Amino acid sequence: MGASGLGSGLGNCINLSNLTLNLDNNQIGDEGASGLGSGLANCINLSNLTLNLYYNYIGAMGASGLGSGLANCINLSNLTLNLYNNQIGGMGASGLGSGLGNCINLSNLTLGLRQYKMQNLPNFDEQSHSQQEVLRQNSSRYLSFQYTENNLYSFKDREKVYKIEKRYQILRLIWRDTNISFCLAAIDREYGQKVFIKVIKLEECILKYIIQAIRSIKIENHFQHENINSNLHIMMESKNLYIVKELMDINLKDVTFSRQELTDEHIKWFVYQILKALNFLHSQNVYHTELTARDILLKENCDLKITGFIHSNFPHEVNYYNKKGYYPPQRILELPENLSKTDIWHVGVIILQLLYGYPFFEKRNRGGRNGVLQAYFYSIGSPSEEDLSQYKDYTEQYEQLKSLNQYCKKSWQDQFPNANPLLCDLLDKMLVFNEDKRFSLKECFLHPYFEDLYIPDDFQQCNLKFDHSQLQIGSNEDEDIDKEEVMKDIYFEVEKSYQKQQLRRYQIQIIQNIAFQKHLAHQIPLNPKLIFYNLYEDL
Template sequence: MSFDEPSRHSYKVSGQDFTIDTRFTITKELGHGAYGLVCAAQYDSGTPAGSTAVAIKKVNNIFNKKLLCKRALRELKLLRHFRGHKNIVCLYDMDIVDPVNFTEVYLYEELLDCDLHQIISSQQNLTDEHYQSFIYQILVGLKYIHSANVLHRDLKPGNLLVNSDCEIKICDFGLARRVSSENGEDGFMTEYVATRWYRAPEIMLSFRGYSAAIDVWSVGCILAELLGGAPFFKGTDYVNQLCIIIGVLGTPSEETIQRISSIRAQEFIRSMNKCDGIAFETLFPHANPLALDLLAGMLKFDPKERISLEDALNHPYLKVWRDPADESVCEHEFDFSFESVDDLESMKQMIKDEVRSFREFVRTPQDGTTS
């Protein structure tokens, strides 16, 4: 059998064809939306080892827009680059059903029990130890991602998968970008659609230059959501989001305001009534004081004042969980050169090449022979 032509069978799921490797059997639908469809499946290895549960994601209509195509390509490449880290979801396989006329890609991934959004929404009785463990694992995964010169840019509870042992896996790299150059360009804001509630102020206000601090802000929002049981900065639109943030954190300093590249945004902030903010101890009266200290470091309006990822890992709140031996770094920076490609046909070919290359990679044993 060639890498491109496994034996397949089809299911009807939510009114659409779901065509997968015959070694897999669909067990249930996990979700669907504009991006496509996700199902749980059992993999039959044909050996005494038995079957394994996986998640299969069908990414639809990737050639309707250049943006969707680029996001799909970015996701494939980054999942491969980060494959094997314990706090990043593992990609097992990829498939294209029709290499000539395809409009979708199938991703075979690690299946986890739920995501952090579902856990928080369920009102489960989580303890402070749960919060510590979750935040530590997210930071460990982020350290690995950032060491490859990559910013995730869309960290939120729904993109943090959780298993029954409370292990966290980061997923969804479609909005990731390289750490920006000094002038803050690199197409950083192109089609920026990350969930508003977890978006750092410097993204909304176009600060001069972006850094790993944008992901640290998102982790702070997640910690606050764990402590309070609901999204912390739940803005209804761009302006309301900014007003809520300033209402909690207080009016930023003039020095910080001057670092905003948009004069209009500067003037808007200066026009607001000045406020001192609200102490986290008031908002979360029953929280561990160390948790609130870490939260205060993560949710600094000015990214230059925000706690670094390394200092967050070293914070006393996470001391009981910390194991520097677990905090690996990526050996190679991620190659973003594909981002410069802008025509659909070239991107389509790149996706085909990526799928074929990955299929060969996962089917080649360590001794160099091909199974």
């Protein structure tokens, strides 16, 4: 509003002939630039004008509005207009040029438009593996965008200074994971959205954690789905990696531990969304393998997203104490496992936690491998001889299973008398020792429990092929891994994110410019925020 007000004031100075305005390094956006242009449109006697508007937030609509205002300054003979380091895009430059085309008396023109171009951006997702490998090898040296102090906002954490793009306004510290990372809540002022920013101090990370981070980044960049907490933006500055995601309100673990009452409608809607996300991942043979209630993030309206992909397709060694009885029996026994059925087991355990309020199997877990298995079999029943026969070649595990106490299967309905009988039936199909008898993902979402929710289009496939070689790094413990090679992957993902950000801005600016041109031509009421947010959702 400041720039618009300035323009309104200048609009009364109709006898101005020489004007220099230095408004660089502010926060002027489209509305301010357009308002400034409207005011200058009344200064019809201007002959010498210098406008320094670099390092602002001016997009296509603002540049076109400024051009439209200058179109009335037909007596201009000298014009210097510096708009570099804005976001005006090709359509903005075109609108600006159209306006200046009316300045028929211009004899000297200087236009500073560098670092705005966003056309012909590479579509990384459609490039071949060899093309991407060439870019990956060179990305550390040829990043498209090098940050300057004018692009960055500084903040402190534990006396150390961190720098992030100015578009982000830091709100608060959410939690500190370890000494190598922490998480912030912020507002992305460019899109008007609350975001979650994870800061990873790469210099202090051991190689194992960097590998886990890049694996998670690659999955969350690739799979864009409403129930997957995909990355919105990745940036890097001074060996600090910043991963930006949508800010969610709470995780499912905290919901269950809060002891608030969950209705059957809550549980059904949560599980339905989890199955949608897993179906999208499984369509490209990507499996979570470590899904717990903590990896389920919720909004106040009960929409959810899954996260935590650091071990996807490569489950790590069993931790009996941290996972609280989430692992399927095959993982506990270190037997071969069908990873798609592993995810189904995890969903079943999450359902139990929603019904019980705490990790269900912990109440009978006496610790260690046998303790976890006994807790499972007390409820689901001990495996039959037929179920065990497929593991006869694994002598140690087979003998261990045979030595355990024998239990008959308990009814879930008896253990949860108030639960929906259809949900109890679904649990019977999900929490099964024999993977061949355990429900598949498709059988789960076609179960009668979801009859009132199920829409075939909800279970869409991911049509963008996922390159599984991206997950191979670090999968072999004996492999000698070069940290610099892993860092090339980090640089490559940062570069991809930057280019996609630029492409998105360019798309937004095209639509905004069309809307603004219609506004100018037909006096259609213009609400820049409404146009912006509708477009953001569409993209």
